[in-house]
Amino acid sequence: MDAFQGLLAGFQVALSWEGILFVLIGVVVGTLIGMMPGLGPISAIAIMIPITYGMDPAPALVMMAGVYYGAVFGGSTSSILLNAPGISGTVATAFDGYPMAQQGKAGKALAIAAIASFFGGTVSVIMLMLLAPALASVAISFGPPAYFALMLMGLTAISSLSEGSTIKAMISAVAGVMVVTIGIDPQTGTQRFTFGNVNLFDGFDFLVIALGLFALAEVCMLIMNRKNRNLSDDQKLGSLKVTKSDLKEMSGPMTRQSFVGFMLGVLPGAGATIASFISYIFEKKISKNPEEFGKGSIKGLAAPESSNNAATSGAFVPLLSLGIPGSGTTAVMLGAFLVLGVQPGPLLMSDRPEIFWGIIASMYLGNIFLLVLNLPLIPYLAKILSIPRPLLISLVIMFSLIGVYSISFNTFDLYMLLVFGALGFAMRVFSFPAPPFILAFILGGMMEQAFRQSMTISNGSLGIFVNSPLPLALIIVSLLSLTIPAFIKWRSRRLSLKR
Amino acid sequence: MKKTWLTAILAAGALTLAGCNSDNSSEGASGEEGGSFEPSKTIEVVAPAGAGGGWDTTAREVARIFGETGIIEENLTVINKEGGGGAIGWAYIHGQDGSAHNMFVASPPLMFVPLNGQSEHGHEDFTPLANVIADxxxxxxxxxxxxxxxxxxxxxxxxxxxxxxxxxxxxxxxxxxxxxxxxxxxxxxxxxxxxxxxxxxxxxxxxxxxxxxxxxxxxxxxxxxxxxxxxxxxxxxxxxxxxxxxxxxxxxxxxxxxxxxxxVNWRGFFGPPNMDQAAVDYYEEKFKELSESEEFAEVRKKYGWSEMYMDGEEYEEFLDNEKQEIQALLEEIGLGN
Incomplete structure (x- = not known):
């Protein structure tokens, strides 16, 4: 069966009444769960596994996939409205989304996020459809040295994530790297900084830190500055309308970052979180007005939103075509496949074409449903901001606690959430930026593991990073991204001195 | 808007409940006088890991077959206690001392993790019920x-x-x-x-x-x-x-x-410490029935597992030997504790 016939068969699955119904259930459940701070696709899919026992695998998997990308789609809502990331892939969404909402453009920000998500989702499904088999080789092209170089490239961008003091940004980043070393070291099995406490053996979940540093810190700031702002209801919601010039402004980032996000999604271990950060930084670096980023830039919102949704579809490439789960969420998805008696892997496309293509075809449909469902909801969602402040603050705290508790049902994590909330608040008060901390936390752990895997493989020779083209190229790009801005600054200063 | 928040709160509430359905009491264990034991309430099966992994799948499939075949008439519910490579789940079960309505699924990490100094509890701290699968x-x-x-x-x-x-x-x-x-x-x-x-x-x-x-x-x-x-x-x-x-x-x-x-990557079930012998006998028999059932043969086939039934006593002896061997090997390569 060739790809075209396969896709036709896939659409037969997706467009049957059963297919349509389950896609719809999947995306509605996903988008609702994603909207809640801290509740992400992992919990949603895990809850669904027992429900799908005994179901026909095709509709069941179409529904699970819908939950997954639906959660990423909906995850932006709480990032934008409350600075409380719905899922880890939408932390970067808060950088410009939340300032926009604060400026009374909540409705517009939500609409831009929805459009960018739809665009990223759809572009990546097209790429998934055309390239999934071919991309399988891309997914495995990165060995440990290349991963190390990729993470290094991401870390060089830290300076561009900060406003003000570079030194404070660096301190923040170093703290992030330090926190990620807590736990059992996978390369030696040694406990690091756990103080023998079993709750620290697995280290900190990303969401504990993200919700602490962003949501709880923001709540503290709101309480501190309670007298400052007094917007009327209309101002809070703002106009929903996305103008033509807005669309024009976001078209560039959306197109570029859909590709970037998709490719990073394809790489096992990278995924939506890293993709959204890298896309954000990418757009800021090439922007003519980088100073607008972090203050409610449309580009800064559209970039991570198209990227994280594209990465979600990208993550289906290694899952479906190789049977390799690239993240915790896709690992749970893989478990769901196995429970339903479907083995994802190189033979899925020929053994069970209706499932392989059914999932892909259903994603077109799912993305349309998501856009149609989300756009009319926006005015209602944005009204969350007109909930009286004390009630709103309590709700944010409550949902953050529930979100963290649902990760592993462990009360210890709740105390850690409070600790990171306090740390985040202190950082805000003394103007240490939180994004470098978060980025270093995400990249630092993977970077260390990749470095040490490489060192074991090469028997301790650093040559492994420069002897093959892929890591070498990435390292050169990292060096350039550090030196070019410094060089430009130096030259412009010399020019201005001459004058 | 009201609706959205309502749904949200309901979903959140359901999640919270799902996390709290554990029950510390061990009352209801009949058969104290060396007689027979019958479970009198829902049996809680802990998978000391997240959903979708090997332990979770084993626990859910076993619970499903017990229910579908009626080998055990009482309900079995699977709960996930994730963390520390299993240590958090084991510590939880260890706290259910004497309960006849709790058990957990285990495999070689129950030896490896304590041997590597990452858990206070090893297989000798629990009551072996039966081994069911070999991988x-x-x-x-x-x-x-x-x-x-x-x-x-x-x-x-x-x-x-x-x-x-x-x-x-x-x-x-x-x-x-x-x-x-x-x-x-x-x-x-x-x-x-x-x-x-x-x-x-x-x-x-x-x-x-x-x-x-x-x-x-x-x-x-x-x-x-x-x-x-x-x-x-x-x-x-x-x-x-x-x-x-x-x-x-x-x-x-x-x-x-x-x-x-x-x-052998063995997989079986353990109860909390000091489980009543009558309850152990009951579960041994039920697991044997499960292991011999056609329905479970289908499950084994689906995941490529092999049949390997051991009753509690045999299981314990087997594990003691395995542990000694592994410990010696760990010491030889310098990873012993």
Whole structure:
């Protein structure tokens, strides 16, 4: 069966009444769960596994996939409205989304996020459809040295994530790297900084830190500055309308970052979180007005939103075509496949074409449903901001606690959430930026593991990073991204001195 | 808006409830006077890991078959207690001292994790009920590798141990590592010179496919699909005898290649400490019935597991022996505690 016939068969699955119904259930459940701070696709899919026992695998998997990308789609809502990331892939969404909402453009920000998500989702499904088999080789092209170089490239961008003091940004980043070393070291099995406490053996979940540093810190700031702002209801919601010039402004980032996000999604271990950060930084670096980023830039919102949704579809490439789960969420998805008696892997496309293509075809449909469902909801969602402040603050705290508790049902994590909330608040008060901390936390752990895997493989020779083209190229790009801005600054200063 | 928040709160409430349905009491355990035991309330089966993994799948399939066949009439619910490679779940069960309505699913990490100093509780702290399944380890290499059997690989490792890297998902000293060390040592490889890296998030298979590392030490089930697709070849498995089933039966054992060693990834169920003997007898019998049922044979076939029933006593003896062997091996390679 060739790809075209396969896709036709896939659409037969997706467009049957059963297919349509389950896609719809999947995306509605996903988008609702994603909207809640801290509740992400992992919990949603895990809850669904027992429900799908005994179901026909095709509709069941179409529904699970819908939950997954639906959660990423909906995850932006709480990032934008409350600075409380719905899922880890939408932390970067808060950088410009939340300032926009604060400026009374909540409705517009939500609409831009929805459009960018739809665009990223759809572009990546097209790429998934055309390239999934071919991309399988891309997914495995990165060995440990290349991963190390990729993470290094991401870390060089830290300076561009900060406003003000570079030194404070660096301190923040170093703290992030330090926190990620807590736990059992996978390369030696040694406990690091756990103080023998079993709750620290697995280290900190990303969401504990993200919700602490962003949501709880923001709540503290709101309480501190309670007298400052007094917007009327209309101002809070703002106009929903996305103008033509807005669309024009976001078209560039959306197109570029859909590709970037998709490719990073394809790489096992990278995924939506890293993709959204890298896309954000990418757009800021090439922007003519980088100073607008972090203050409610449309580009800064559209970039991570198209990227994280594209990465979600990208993550289906290694899952479906190789049977390799690239993240915790896709690992749970893989478990769901196995429970339903479907083995994802190189033979899925020929053994069970209706499932392989059914999932892909259903994603077109799912993305349309998501856009149609989300756009009319926006005015209602944005009204969350007109909930009286004390009630709103309590709700944010409550949902953050529930979100963290649902990760592993462990009360210890709740105390850690409070600790990171306090740390985040202190950082805000003394103007240490939180994004470098978060980025270093995400990249630092993977970077260390990749470095040490490489060192074991090469028997301790650093040559492994420069002897093959892929890591070498990435390292050169990292060096350039550090030196070019410094060089430009130096030259412009010399020019201005001459004058 | 009201609706959205209502749904949200309801969903959140349901989640919270799902997390709190544990129940500390051990009352209701009838049969105190050495008579027979019948469960009088829902039996809680803990999977000391997240949803979708091996423990979770085993627990859910066993609970499902118990329910569908009516072997156990009382309800069984599976709960996930994730963290610390199992240590959090074990600590939780350890706190249910004497309860006859709690159990958990376990496999070799119940030995490896405490041996590596990462859990206070090991198999000797719990009441073994029964073992039900055996799974085996496999050593795979890329399809275009120059090695065709384990002896090719081990000859190279004896000559130049630095040239071969082994990858697995878990940390050194745990299952993926030690099953390889055990077989390699029996073949005459210096166990202290084996290079092992750990890779998460699918990185292990990726690294073998792209040639970054040489050997993938994993479970047999993880290799089948890749072998069928011609991406990797399995040099040897740790089972005593050839396994049954398509593809699986083609994998040569280490033993038939002249290496006299094996490793079983056993999977069974344990109760809290001091479980009443009448309850142990009850569960032993029920697990035996499950193991012999046609329905469970189907489950084993679906996941490529082998049948391996042991009653509690036999199980304990087997585990004591295994633990001693592994401990000696860990000490030899300098990972002992």
């Amino acid at each position: 085996y380890g496999a050593f795979a290499v890329s399809a275009d590798s120059e090695w065709d059997d384990l002896n090719d690989l081990f000859d190279q490792m004896k000559e130049d141990p630095e040239s071969v890297t082994v990858v697995g998902t878990s940390a050194p000293g745990s299952m993926d590592h030690m099953q390889f060390v055990r077989i390699a040592k029996a073949a005459g490889v210096d166990p202290t010179k084996i290079k092992y890296v750990s890779a998460q998030d699918g990185g292990a298979l990726t690294s073998v496919l792209n040639g970054s590392v040489d050997v993938f030490s994993t479970g047999v089930g993880e290799t089948v699909e890749q072998v069928r697709a011609g991406n990797i070849k399995v040099l040897g498995i740790t089972a005593e005898e050839r396994m049954e089933g398509e593809v699986l039966s083609e994998f040569p054992t280490a033993i038939e290649q002249g290496i006299d060693e094996s490793f």
